[in-house]
Amino acid sequence: MAARVFLGKTPYLQIKKTYSREINFSVIGQYVDYLVKEQGVKNIFVNGTTGEGLSLSVSERRRVAEEWVTQGRNKLDQVVIHVGALSLKESQELAQHAAEIGADGIAVIAPFFLKPWNKDVLINFLKEVAAAAPALPFYYYHIPALTGVKIRAEELLDGIQDKIPTFQGLKFSDTDLLDFGQCVDQNHQRQFALLFGVDEQLLSGLVMGATGAVGSTYNYLGKKTNQMLEAFERKDFSSALNYQFCIQRFINFVVKLGFGVSQTKAIMTLVSGIPMGPPRLPLQKATREFTDNAEAKLKSLDILSFTGVKDGNLEACS
Numbered sequence: 001m002a003a004r005v006f007l008g009k010t011p012y013l014q015i016k017k018t019y020s021r022e023i024n025f026s027v028i029g030q031y032v033d034y035l036v037k038e039q040g041v042k043n044i045f046v047n048g049t050t051g052e053g054l055s056l057s058v059s060e061r062r063r064v065a066e067e068w069v070t071q072g073r074n075k076l077d078q079v080v081i082h083v084g085a086l087s088l089k090e091s092q093e094l095a096q097h098a099a100e101i102g103a104d105g106i107a108v109i110a111p112f113f114l115k116p117w118n119k120d121v122l123i124n125f126l127k128e129v130a131a132a133a134p135a136l137p138f139y140y141y142h143i144p145a146l147t148g149v150k151i152r153a154e155e156l157l158d159g160i161q162d163k164i165p166t167f168q169g170l171k172f173s174d175t176d177l178l179d180f181g182q183c184v185d186q187n188h189q190r191q192f193a194l195l196f197g198v199d200e201q202l203l204s205g206l207v208m209g210a211t212g213a214v215g216s217t218y219n220y221l222g223k224k225t226n227q228m229l230e231a232f233e234r235k236d237f238s239s240a241l242n243y244q245f246c247i248q249r250f251i252n253f254v255v256k257l258g259f260g261v262s263q264t265k266a267i268m269t270l271v272s273g274i275p276m277g278p279p280r281l282p283l284q285k286a287t288r289e290f291t292d293n294a295e296a297k298l299k300s301l302d303i304l305s306f307t308g309v310k311d312g313n314l315e316a317c318s
């Protein structure tokens, strides 16, 4: 069995290529420094949902992965590459490539056009991808709302290591805490990393036994989330809850405005000062109105520094 790779509870980050029509590889190094220094994020998940991995060509995905691994060397703890694709061949090519460039792990979503209809069929697909990188820790990326594949994670987990020896854990991007809890309950020997992927509910995930987190908001709320993780670790649940509520206030606010990958990119640009560019079609660039509103909210929560607003408008949560 491969060694357990997830040691702490530092959130993984969803990254993030930066391109308009073409990818701007040149800012990735700068972005690595921003994440480490400003957000305290040292584990990166490349080419996932936020990184629009499924909207990139295979050659683009390879190049993005290479850039993150290269730029992250001696700065990041782990770079996990999402290699899921509709084509098993493409997925295997990306898995093999991730191994060649020295990535720390690979993750795979369920194929979502011609879908696996039961656990065994899904495992057969995942197993073939994992076999293309037999020395790399393998994660299943469970995100049923986007893939439409509703096979329960706890069902998948049952006996999976017999089929996929490199299986290392799950990225669980779903709100079903019964399913998640049963994954934890099965994980008696704590051999798997169970990474929670719903940022606004992370505290519940931690209480249930999440061993880490992967999410889009850690691009700009990484520091705040790390504070919540630290409070949770020292069993200061009241502070942890305050941090979670603070994070929720922001997410709740942007959800009401319409929030997705495009809007995440706009907020990332705003907070990091590093241009992320627009998303790729079919996504549309976030509106100026959205960005202005998000900026005002971040300032009122004291997540972005600001001047000229009366104290009465502050709802800072520290």
Ligand SMILES: CC(=O)N[C@@H]([C@@H](O)[C@H](O)[C@H](O)CO)[C@@H](O)CC(=O)C(=O)O
Pocket: 014, 015, 045, 048, 049, 050, 051, 173, 197, 198, 199, 200, 214, 215, 216, 217, 251
């Ligand atoms: C559907 C979706 O994009 N979920 C996000 C969350 O981080 C999400 O943006 C956050 O919880 C806000 O709702 C992540 O689970 C996705 C993710 O990890 C990724 O970019 O691969």
